[in-house]
Amino acid sequence: MAAGRETSPRLPGAGKAASSKGRGLAGKPRRLRAATAFLTLVPTWIVVLVVYVGTMIWSIQLSFTSSRMLPTANYVGVEQYRRLFATARWIVSLQNLVIFGVLFIAGCIVIGTLLAISLDRKVRFENAFRTIFLYPYAMSFIVTGLVWQWLMNPELGIQTTMRALGWTSFTFDWVVDRNLAIYAVVLSGLWQSSGLVMVLMLAGLRGVDGEIWRAARVDGIPTWRIYVSIVLPQLGPSLATAVTLLAMGVVKTYDLVVALTNGGPGSASEVPAKFIMDNLFGRQNLGLATAASTVMLITVLAILAPYAYAQSMRARRARGAV
Amino acid sequence: MTRLTKALLCCSALLIASSAHADDKLPAEVMHSWTSGGEAAAVKVIVDAFNARGGEWSDASIAGFESANAAYTSRILSGNPPTARSVIFGLDQRELMEQGLLNYVDAVAAAGKWSDAVPANLYATLGYDGHIYLAPISMHGESWMFYSKPVFEKAGIAAEPASWDEFFADMDKIKAAGLVPIAWGGQAWQELKVFNAILLSQLGVEGFGKAYAGDEATIKSDGFKKTVEIFGKMRDYVDPSAAGRNWNDATAMVISGKAGVQFMGDWAKGEFINAGKTLGTDYGCALAPGSDGMVIIGDAMAFPKTGKAEQDKAQALLAEVIMDPKIQVEFAKKKGSFPVRKDVDTSSLDACAQKGVAMLAAGKVAPEHAIIISPAKGGAVTDLIGEFWANPAMTGDEVVEKFAAAVTEG
Numbered sequence: 001m002a003a004g005r006e007t008s009p010r011l012p013g014a015g016k017a018a019s020s021k022g023r024g025l026a027g028k029p030r031r032l033r034a035a036t037a038f039l040t041l042v043p044t045w046i047v048v049l050v051v052y053v054g055t056m057i058w059s060i061q062l063s064f065t066s067s068r069m070l071p072t073a074n075y076v077g078v079e080q081y082r083r084l085f086a087t088a089r090w091i092v093s094l095q096n097l098v099i100f101g102v103l104f105i106a107g108c109i110v111i112g113t114l115l116a117i118s119l120d121r122k123v124r125f126e127n128a129f130r131t132i133f134l135y136p137y138a139m140s141f142i143v144t145g146l147v148w149q150w151l152m153n154p155e156l157g158i159q160t161t162m163r164a165l166g167w168t169s170f171t172f173d174w175v176v177d178r179n180l181a182i183y184a185v186v187l188s189g190l191w192q193s194s195g196l197v198m199v200l201m202l203a204g205l206r207g208v209d210g211e212i213w214r215a216a217r218v219d220g221i222p223t224w225r226i227y228v229s230i231v232l233p234q235l236g237p238s239l240a241t242a243v244t245l246l247a248m249g250v251v252k253t254y255d256l257v258v259a260l261t262n263g264g265p266g267s268a269s270e271v272p273a274k275f276i277m278d279n280l281f282g283r284q285n286l287g288l289a290t291a292a293s294t295v296m297l298i299t300v301l302a303i304l305a306p307y308a309y310a311q312s313m314r315a316r317r318a319r320g321a322v
Numbered sequence: 323m324t325r326l327t328k329a330l331l332c333c334s335a336l337l338i339a340s341s342a343h344a345d346d347k348l349p350a351e352v353m354h355s356w357t358s359g360g361e362a363a364a365v366k367v368i369v370d371a372f373n374a375r376g377g378e379w380s381d382a383s384i385a386g387f388e389s390a391n392a393a394y395t396s397r398i399l400s401g402n403p404p405t406a407r408s409v410i411f412g413l414d415q416r417e418l419m420e421q422g423l424l425n426y427v428d429a430v431a432a433a434g435k436w437s438d439a440v441p442a443n444l445y446a447t448l449g450y451d452g453h454i455y456l457a458p459i460s461m462h463g464e465s466w467m468f469y470s471k472p473v474f475e476k477a478g479i480a481a482e483p484a485s486w487d488e489f490f491a492d493m494d495k496i497k498a499a500g501l502v503p504i505a506w507g508g509q510a511w512q513e514l515k516v517f518n519a520i521l522l523s524q525l526g527v528e529g530f531g532k533a534y535a536g537d538e539a540t541i542k543s544d545g546f547k548k549t550v551e552i553f554g555k556m557r558d559y560v561d562p563s564a565a566g567r568n569w570n571d572a573t574a575m576v577i578s579g580k581a582g583v584q585f586m587g588d589w590a591k592g593e594f595i596n597a598g599k600t601l602g603t604d605y606g607c608a609l610a611p612g613s614d615g616m617v618i619i620g621d622a623m624a625f626p627k628t629g630k631a632e633q634d635k636a637q638a639l640l641a642e643v644i645m646d647p648k649i650q651v652e653f654a655k656k657k658g659s660f661p662v663r664k665d666v667d668t669s670s671l672d673a674c675a676q677k678g679v680a681m682l683a684a685g686k687v688a689p690e691h692a693i694i695i696s697p698a699k700g701g702a703v704t705d706l707i708g709e710f711w712a713n714p715a716m717t718g719d720e721v722v723e724k725f726a727a728a729v730t731e732g
Contacts, residue, residue: 175565176563
């Protein structure tokens with residue numbers, strides 16, 4: 001998430017404005033400038049090609065071999081993929097990824113936006129509240145998982161506390177219930193990441209022109225209607241940033257599950273990243289692990305490709321209009 | 323002379339001294355994961371003996387078996403292996419043996435008559451293709467039932483249960499006394515250890531091995547089905563927050579008198595000792611009810627090929643030190659395990675370990691799944707048993723069928 005945070009201020013549009021200004025300042029011939037830019041980027045390109053693309057290709061290649069502890073060149077076709085999809089635990093992992101992904105992203109967006117709006121109402125102690133709401137994000141998923149593991153333990157945490165206070169029928173045992181364990185993971189994820197969405201959305205809200213508010217008030221439009229019909233539709237870029245950051249978090253979810261449920265009870269809250277790590281380092285199952293990571297890569301590409309296509313279409317249309 | 327030159331001279335003198343020092347001694351870089359209190363004390367026994375006999379031990383300990391494994395594999399692949407690495411017996415290292423990446427210690431094994439000293443079914447797990455590749459260090463019994471004496475007294479239980487029927491009758495008594503009968507560690511690897519303990523009690527040492535070897539008749543036998551039934555019945559005797567519990571937290575429940583029994587390896591003994599409890603008055607240890615034998619896991623040392631004659635010598639010396647009868651006993655005492663050799667004086671070990679030694683002498687030890695099947699298959703069995711525990715809707719027949727698939731295909 002650290003890398004993600006660095007990119008967050010670069011909302012779409014900001015980059016475009018900078019580059020058009022740059023073109024206007026061109027003192028040197030354009031080709032020389034391009035060559036300089038190219039040379040500056042060469043080391044980065046080498047790193048990208050060798051480290052990212054290279055290892056990616058190697059992983060994909062290994063997924064077609066019978067590698068166990070060590071990489072081998074004994075090709076077995078799609079055998080590892082057949083094994084993978086015959087493994088109950090992998091299927092559960094994929095289902096959990098969908099459940100977690102949808103609920104986590106949607107939940108963070110809704111809670112984060114509501115928090116941002118309530119802070120935007122110029123409440124007192126806004127700074128204090130903002131700090132409190134953002135604070136969980138300063139904790140790693142491991143710490144979050146441990147904290148919630150204690151809170152949700154039926155004999156130590158919230159359940160026992162409520163019962164001690166007199167509400168004897170109170171039940172909150174999601175972590176130990178195999179049908180609800182993945183929702184316990186979602187809950188702790190929401191607690192951790194909603195603050196981030198709040199900050200992003202609040203920044204967006206503060207960017208909305210005050211004139212719009214005044215005009216809407218004059219027309220006597222209710223506040224909620226102003227938010228729903230006028231303000232929120234302007235927050236597209238903030239929303240896109242938030243969704244991208246959260247989605248990256250979803251795909252690599254590992255530490256939260258390890259700390260909170262360790263995939264249990266049974267394999268009820270397993271996630272793909274944990275499946276891959278276990279097989280890679282614990283079970284000497286290199287072929288199976290690389291097959292699983294290849295499936296993950298394809299899934300991510302399948303989601304990203306239409307989005308990237310839509311972006312480029314929009315860009316082309318915008319250029320066409322100019 | 324300036325201060326800088328003085329410092330440089332000083333440094334180079336030190337360098338010469340230290341390299342001369344290294345020439346006399348056989349340097350060995352040893353990777354292991356023994357980092358907790360008792361483990362570190364145990365490894366020191368080996369270190370001291372190794373250094374005293376002309377070696378020079380340098381420690382490369384990495385906490386956590388999996389991260390250590392990752393580092394170990396990548397060092398072997400990059401051609402820079404350590405001198406030795408602590409591993410477990412059996413198939414864990416098989417692939418490295420097959421690929422010719424490990425040195426064998428046949429000469430040391432022959433000179434030390436390892437084949438006579440080590441039980442036959444364990445000796446068979448030390449090598450591959452006629453060579454001995456692993457030097458066995460010590461063994462842990464895994465099918466122990468630790469119990470709280472005060473809880474047994476409170477519930478009116480006079481003696482250790484001798485059969486599973488007696489066991490469940492006793493657990494009912496503990497339940498009636500308002501306590502938790504079984505302190506359950508709710509992680510799949512721990513659940514599999516309990517399953518193994520029951521399996522051994524039903525099938526015996528030979529049948530246990532056959533079941534993991536994928537013998538269909540054994541897996542479909544009544545003994546196996548009874549194992550599944552007993553294991554499933556235990557769900558009624560654990561507390562609601564057992565899921566995900568660490569083994570030492572479960573041990574703490576027995577220590578504090580909240581729960582009656584815990585099934586765990588003999589490393590749990592360390593927790594009782596650290597809590598100041600006395601064996602025989604505060605807690606007791608028994609093998610799982612009705613079992614004639616013991617499930618074990620063992621530590622051994624593997625020796626990667628380094629291509630350096632000096633390293634080969636250091637490896638031979640280390641193998642020799644490890645199998646020294648005195649070292650075997652000292653190490654076991656510190657680690658809470660027991661020696662691999664049948665021919666050592668074990669009178670100084672505690673009452674628990676004595677029971678283990680008796681099983682070992684009688685040849686009644688069953689190597690666990692991590693020794694006799696590949697890590698991939700072991701992982702599949704772990705997943706299955708963990709899932710079965712969490713899902714009471716799964717039938718016994720389903721478990722039988724999936725177990726057979728797990729040990730044959732992985």
